Amino acid sequence: GTRAQPSGQGRRGACLLAALLLCSSLLPLHAQDYTPTPGAPGTLDVPPTPKGPPDQAEVCGKTSFQGKIFGGQMAKPGRWPWQASLLFRGSHICGAVLIDKNWVASAAHCFQRSRKPSDYRVLLGYHQLGSPTEYSRQMTVNRLILHENFNKVHNQGNDIILIQLHKPVTYSSHILPACVPENTTKVPLDRSCWISGWGMIREDEFLAAPFPLQDGEVFLMDDKRCEAFFQTPEVNTFQYKAIKDDMICAVDFVSGKYICRGDSGGPLVCLLNGSWYVIGLASWTAACLESASSPNIFTKVSHFSDWIKKKKQETPDADPFSAPPEEKAPTLIGWRSFGTGTTIKPRICVTALSSQILLLQSIWFRIP
């Protein structure tokens, strides 16, 4: 593969420390429920469109996109109409996914810089971040509902946030929600699933202007095989399990070099009964452990489907009169970080790794 090697011992040491840090969680691990369904039907027929006004369940997870798809490529415009870009003070920092006209889901770790809704915007209906179209919208944020136990119970655990928009978005061929799985939804492991994002070039390579959305086909990986990527001798000493029951692993067998594919918070979708379901939200990766084709780890959305329902139910609708005036869909011009002037790598491996190293430092401070 053409994946860049981590630069020397320092980076490797940091990765090892990050891996060791994962050991500090001592909660029991429950069995994952993603087991292959025996004799799962391979048919993916789209059910006939029902009459009458479509409700949420009927409208989600469909695209107007037709045609054969191939892995590791630029996404076709309109192929992933739930894909959102999360802007922090005008810069893309993470992916996100539209789940209905008022709500977007993303990864909680994308919100460590600020919890102020006014610092964020959600871009919808974009294909190229550097080239908005008539479909593109910039939405303001009314409320952020971070998971109460994010990063508390175990590292990177409960990595989910709900973003309530000020105004409901108008659906179009380029803006549609993905379906949210039920708490019982199971995806056969052999089912092909897709990830998409704007941050998915190699470790040392940024997506170039005009920043077209990238996608790639992945397969879900059972947690035992996924866990094996973390079983270094050091880690084993602690009897540690990295993959908790709120996480799900996926791996790209098609091109193992693109291990960092996917933006934090961005969707992992699988086609179930003819509709695309958001099965995961990009959370972190084992890339720094230098395995050939490392799995990416996603927040398992079915684990949070009751939490999502509850939060949506108990949250009042945004007051449309308090919403700021509609904003023009912006044209993004480049990757810059905030304050330091250095470029950032908007990918899940870097984000996740730095958050683990940050956590490590705080532990060092506490235990001098």
Ligand SMILES: *[C@@H]1O[C@H](CO)[C@@H](O)[C@H](O)[C@H]1NC(C)=O
């Ligand atoms: C799944 O959700 C249903 C309601 O939609 C609830 O009655 C049930 O207890 C939930 N199951 C689990 C395992 O949480």
Ligand SMILES: *[C@@H]1O[C@H](CO)[C@@H](O)[C@H](O)[C@H]1NC(C)=O
């Ligand atoms: C797909 O259809 C099967 C059979 O009707 C059903 O049991 C299953 O729950 C459906 N899956 C989803 C995600 O709706």
